[in-house]
Amino acid sequence: MTALGASFRGQVTLDGPSGTGKSSVARAVALELGAAYLDTGAMYRAATVAVLDAGVDLDDDEGIARVVREATIGIGTDAATEQVTVDDVDVTDRIRGSEVTRAVSPVSAVPAVRRMLVDAQRALVADADAVVVEGRDIGTVVLPDATLKVYLTAAPEARAERRADQLGVTDPARIAAIAEDLRRRDAHDSTRADSPLRPAADSVTVDSTHWERHQTIARIVELARERAEQ
Ligand SMILES: Nc1ncnc2c1ncn2[C@@H]1O[C@H](COP(=O)(O)OP(=O)(O)O)[C@@H](O)[C@H]1O
Numbered sequence: 001m002t003a004l005g006a007s008f009r010g011q012v013t014l015d016g017p018s019g020t021g022k023s024s025v026a027r028a029v030a031l032e033l034g035a036a037y038l039d040t041g042a043m044y045r046a047a048t049v050a051v052l053d054a055g056v057d058l059d060d061d062e063g064i065a066r067v068v069r070e071a072t073i074g075i076g077t078d079a080a081t082e083q084v085t086v087d088d089v090d091v092t093d094r095i096r097g098s099e100v101t102r103a104v105s106p107v108s109a110v111p112a113v114r115r116m117l118v119d120a121q122r123a124l125v126a127d128a129d130a131v132v133v134e135g136r137d138i139g140t141v142v143l144p145d146a147t148l149k150v151y152l153t154a155a156p157e158a159r160a161e162r163r164a165d166q167l168g169v170t171d172p173a174r175i176a177a178i179a180e181d182l183r184r185r186d187a188h189d190s191t192r193a194d195s196p197l198r199p200a201a202d203s204v205t206v207d208s209t210h211w212e213r214h215q216t217i218a219r220i221v222e223l224a225r226e227r228a229e230q
């Protein structure tokens with residue numbers, strides 16, 4: 001049957017390092033496929049807000065796990081809206097701030113935190129006929145039987161430039177600091193013991209270095225429709 005206009009049923013996972021375009025691309029792919037959407041990074045960021053507000057040390061794995069267990073993280077699966085809450089307080093803007101960005105990798109490396117959030121992620125998408133889920137371990141751990149697994153990459157310079165543009169930063173010294181921050185977080189995410197960032201064996205790598213955003217979106221929609229028809 002023809003792919004054009006056909007409704008998509010299945011799961012698409014999008015993993016990759018920071019600044020490759022996962023969030024913006026995944027949301028657009030979900031809208032185009034008429035699918036639900038889950039930003040798992042936003043969940044780890046919300047957990048980090050709870051940890052920071054509790055004043056727990058970032059070396060204290062047990063303390064971190066206790067705070068995250070007691071926090072109620074609210075996140076929707078509608079690609080058209082973005083709202084994240086912690087204990088009913090809206091943290092949608094705060095989770096993108098530099099304080100949270102600096103602390104999120106150590107919080108997300110705590111195995112007990114990952115177990116809680118992975119369970120929550122599976123529950124959130126369990127009833128969806130079609131869903132796009134993005135993060136670091138979605139194809140490898142959260143949804144190992146997904147219809148299509150994409151590993152999104154881009155050259156480090158392109159990623160830093162995109163993040164700088166997104167934040168409205170033009171000063172070369174600040175762009176260099178953003179690049180260093182991405183490098184440090186990717187190294188932390190890729191080398192942690194529990195569910196490190198890596199491509200799933202059955203993933204398709206999409207390199208967006210020389211592509212416009214719309215080209216990346218079109219390629220992933222095409223791959224998803226092809227896969228769903230097989
Ligand atoms: N292919 C692309 N070319 C140029 N800019 C892009 C591309 N993909 C995404 N962007 C931009 O890069 C920035 C970072 O994207 P984002 O979706 O936040 O990445 P991630 O979720 O992987 O960290 C956004 O401003 C986005 O619009």
Ligand SMILES: Nc1ccn([C@@H]2O[C@H](COP(=O)(O)OP(=O)(O)O)[C@@H](O)[C@H]2O)c(=O)n1
Nearest residue numbers: 018019040041042044104105108135136137
């Ligand atoms: N599935 C996921 C998603 C995010 N994360 C963690 O959460 C952090 C923030 O994820 P994000 O997707 O919001 O980050 P960006 O790529 O948008 O910068 C990552 O650096 C990881 O440390 C994770 O461990 N597992």
